[in-house]
Amino acid sequence: MMIRAGKRDEVLRSTSMWMCTSCYNCIVRCPRELPITHIMHGLAHYAQRLGLAPKEQPTAKFSQLFWKNLVKKGRVNELKLGLSLYFMNGFAEGVKTSLKMQNIGLNMLKTKRLNVMEVIGGHGCKDAKGLQAILNKAREIELAKAAKHGA
DSSP states (O other): OOTTTTHHHHHHHHHHHOOOOOOHHHHHHOOOOOOHHHHHHHHHHHHHHHHHSSSSSSSHHHHHHHHHHHHHHHHHHHHHHHHHTTTTTTTHHHHHHHHHHHHHHHHHTTHHHHHHHOHHOOOTTTTTTHHHHHHHHHHHHHHHHHHHOOO
């Protein structure tokens, strides 16, 4: 929408596209089947080429928060992830960001695009214990591999 509104440079200077983890969840959930992940990557490359990319890209922190969120229940709780992103640089920064975004949050509540109940629990995959077993085995293999190559 911002691009259509003629806010090209504002879009290209934002950090939004740098937070994409290429999980393709947005594409899967988009009712219009828009290739959002591809659009985000294209915008990021274009911004880089024009020298408009942000100096500090939050992708590294985002990927850590995304993984931490995903591992808990096997599915991403988008509301918790969003809140953890707001507060990733400290409480004061999180409050400032939350206040800046309050109108968007309220509009999302009004249009039922935001489910506050997900903060409490959220939904997980059918076999969370199985997922944990897989992740534990993967960690075990990685540790063994690291010990073998490090020793």
